[in-house]
Amino acid sequence: MDAIRTDSLTKYYGKRRGIEHIDLTVRQGDFFGFIGPNGAGKSTTIRTLLGLIRPSGGKAQILGLDTIKEREKILARVGYLPSEVSFYPGMRVKDILKLSADLRRRDCGKTSRLLCERLRLDTTRKAEELSFGNRKKTAIVCALQHEPELLILDEPTSGLDPLMQREFFEILRERNQEGTTIFLSSHILSEIQHNCTNAAMIKDGTIIAKGSIAELSRTGAKRVSICGFVDFGSLAGVKDPHSTPGSVDFLYNGNMNALLQTLSKGDIQDITVTEPELEEVFLHYYERGGGGI
Amino acid sequence: MTIVKHELRQGKTAFLIWTAAISFLLMICIFLFPEMRGDMDAMGELFASMGSFTAAFGMDRLNIGTLIGFYAVECGNILGLGGAFFASLAGASILSKEEREKTAEFLLTHPVSRARVVTEKLAALLIQITVMDLMILAFSLLSMRLIGEDIPWKEVMLLHGAYFLLQLESAGACFGISAFLRRSGIGIGIGLSAMMYFLNLIANMTDHGKFLKYITPFGYCEGADIIAEGRLNAGYIAVGILFACVGIAAAYWRYSKKDIH
Incomplete structure (x- = not known):
């Protein structure tokens, strides 16, 4: 069974192109990179996979489940880190983490505490007092604390300092070794090259290349x-x-x-x-x- | 219940401010009644000579020299407008605020169905309105006791019941609108409530405008009619319930297939 499988997945916003005929296969246990510049369609692909937007055509499956009909079952097994993070005003970090766990009907206290320690996240701070980096850390804990089978990460390192980026990728590598599939969307190529085994490149809403990192790097030049x-x-x-x-x-x-x-x-x-x-x-x-x- | 609790926590400040403001104004009005009763004969004559203005507020058929007449006119406006504003504001923003504040992505990437989000947010809205009305009713009754007046139970309960229904209708209709919005629903909520209020004033002033009572929820909250007839107008209420149900159904339909940006 594949972790992600899309078949001619297409999304138009009115007449404006979002993504066109995306065919993507991510094997379970893979550390997969999704490369493309801003506006290429990375976030649209991810949002369609997560059921935030409905595709105009084609279909997608996550962990063998249909992304439209079985959305809740998928989301119970997936962790998602958005590129832009916003939380409810007035809430403290610990309340946000608790809300996320409650929405999943899970007790994630132990894993949450470990992650907060590793990312040096102060859980007593209020959402509106958080820097961009600390908002990102909070979102990382939300995405990881329930130990999902598939992690979908959209531009995960923006806002994180180099030390935190290193710690974050260390956590991802550990999770990947334990069997978690990781789908990493980024425009930072070194992130993809140093961490992923396979990747796809997206340009103007279509996949222009895909394969192993070694294959993609092999050009004859x-x-x-x-x-x-x-x-x-x-x-x-x-x-x-x-x-x-x-x-x-x-x-x-x-x-x-x-x-x-x-x-x-x-x-x-x-x-x-x-x-x-x-x-x-x-x-x-x-x-x-x-x-x- | 997680989303219900979360919504109640998020809306706590607005709820407390609106409840305190409406209760405080109602109590002030009731405390002023004993002092004003002596002047009511002269004021009654003054109001009677104001033509359409008098009719607009139902003062041509109410004796504001009695507690219930005074309460229906003065307090009716405070509770009617204040309650409608709160219900419309809360209803119009409860779904749209998630997209406006960019928290929809957080909420909707958890394993909760869109229908569950709508249901729990609707439940939170109804809880807020119900608790607010019960608190306001309690403060009103307490104030009437404190000024030493006999409480006209039936009329007071009918008036408060009508305003409760008005708030449910406003909230239900605005809840439907909220599902279509991506930005703030505050302007729409306030604008809609104010328009409904003025439609009722027009309906009171002219016989040709009586049909407007079927459109505006203030139609079945008319203190003069409620006190004179001793009951609420079932026809107006049935139309109001229909508006609320259409709004709620529209919210479920729209939100279940809406693209979240």
């Missing part, structure tokens, strides 16, 4: 960094070059023999050849709308 002086002349396949005095850095997808011959004529102190960062692949997808580098 290499990132070449050189310390020294080389005259590339008219060498074909050099892209995105960045030169500083005494060094040059570029993407190369041309003939390797031609590159080696050119380099052999130069004065080189050091050379590094690596796979390009996912970010470079991602930027390529958004600039050209797909295809190889």
Whole structure:
């Protein structure tokens, strides 16, 4: 059984496109990344999966259950962290966490306390006194305290300082090792690359690439960094070059023999050849709308 | 019951302020009655000479020299308008505030059905209105006792019953509107109540406008009619109950399929 499965999922806001024909499969136990810039349709996809908005076409299943007909059963087994967090004014953090647990008819006190300790969240503060980061932490505890089978996280780290981001991903990795499926939506590629095993890229409401992080990063091109002086002349396949005095850095997808011959004529102190960062692949997808580098 | 309790906690301050304000004004009016009774003959003549204005407030058929006549005119306006404003405001914002304050995403990503949200919010609204009316009634009766007057039980209970129904109708209709709104329902709530109040004044002033009594809930709260007939107008109330039911049904229908942004 898949944790998430969508079949041609489509949402239009009147005539305006939200998402179009999204086909997505997330296996149970996966740490899945959902990449796309603002306005690409990430939040619309998530909101449709959670039943906050009704699809204009297609269908979706979460944990084998229909997202429209069996919404409550799904939500009992899912934890959701929204990108923008708002709470009821006048309530203290501990009351918000209690309300969330009560709505689930669960006693989450022990897990809630552990999470608050790890995230250093003061539960006596009132909602309107909370900084953006502390609102986010409260929402993280709400999403995790009932130990859901699937976590849907929409831009989870915005507002968290680097230390808290590290602790948060540590918690996510632990949960993932215990069997929790994690669906992480983000425009921060390093988050996806360092934590996820599989990912999908969304652009203008449609999925433009999906697969394992290794597959998505594999393009045939290499990132070449050189310390020294080389005259590339008219060498074909050099892209995105960045030169500083005494060094040059570029993407190369041309003939390797031609590159080696050119380099052999130069004065080189050091050379590094690596796979390009996912970010470079991602930027390529958004600039050209797909295809190889 | 979680959402009911949560709503009651969230609405506590507004509830206490409105209940205290209406009760306080009613008590002030009742405490002024013994002092004003002596002047009522002259005031009665003055009111009688004000034509349509007198009819608009039902003072052409009420003797404001008696406690119940005075109570129906003076206190009726306070309880009628105050109660209608509170019920409309609470009804018009109880669903829409979740989207306005962006808390709908929190609430509706928990395993609660939309129907349960509507039902529990409606229950919270009805509890607030019922408790408010009981408290106001208790303060009124206490004030009548304190000024040493005999309590005209039947008329007082009929008047308060009518205003309770008015609040239920206003709340029910505005509850339906609330399900369609994404922003504040405060303007709509106050505007609708004020319009209904003035429609009743127009209906009182002219025979051609009598049909308006079927539209406005203030129609069946007319103190002059209630005291003269010793009962509430079942026809007006039936239409009022219908409006409230339509509002509540619309809320269930709309909220169950509404996109939450």
